[in-house]
Amino acid sequence: MADSILMILLDKTADEDAEALIEQYGPLIQYLGRACRVHDVRGYNETLEALSYEALWRAVIILEPIVVGTRYRLISDRLVHFARSGGTVIFEGRFGRLLRPQDLNAYFQNVWCIGWRYGAVSETWEYALNPASDLRRAMTDQHSDMPRYYQFSGLQLANVAIHDAVYLPKWPQTTEREQRGPKMVGAGCMILEHDSERWQKLSPIAFARYGRGWIGWSGEDARAGYKPWTIGVLGAMCGL
DSSP states (O other): OOOEEEEEOTTOOSHHHHHHHHHHTHHHHHHHHTTSEEEEEOSHHHHHHHHTOGGGEEEEEEOOGGGGSGGGHHHHHHHHHHHHTTOEEEEOHHHHHTSOHHHHHHHHHHTSOOOOEEEEEEEEEEEEEOTTOHHHHHTGGGGGGSOSEEEEEEEEEESOOGGGBSEEESSOOOSGGGTTSOEEOSTTOEEEOOTTSOOEEEESEEEEEETTEEEEEEOBOOTTOOOHHHHHHHHHHTTO
């Protein structure tokens, strides 16, 4: 199996911008670096070249939302091919936080051909590890280090199938401020009433089969620093 992980910092070609972002993700890089070599790429051509060597990468982590732009479609196409061919592509919290809902929805629908959608931005709510998740079943040995409960703040995805949701809500949210936020309706069903849209399933952490590989989502807002449980979840997605 490949022993390197690729982090895409697309459009962060200025050293000061890239180094500031790398410093923010320092704890994650350090954790992943215990088992794998971690490489970052910043420019368009550099990213395309790195993705042409699919056999090198255990996983690719997308940090910058600029990949959604039409001028970067070739990069997205290579990411899709990488996942379909057996690789793992993970969209990290910064990716979704900097996108408009309609842009995120269109990207997943038109490029990846999946139904994931922009769900809701949550404050610190608590979730429990979903025993039915594909990540748990596929990587049982690694789950000894994954937290049973997860405190999450950030962007949740809607339209996530129950077996793709790594975490589910631990209890219903009932305060007045949260009346339009996540609520429990039956066992293991997390939904949102979002304006005129239908009630939809939500998940803060998702991991789904994609061809022979995987596509992952972690919507955690890490601007104030990574929480240990977030690092553990991302590590499990990378197969560590």
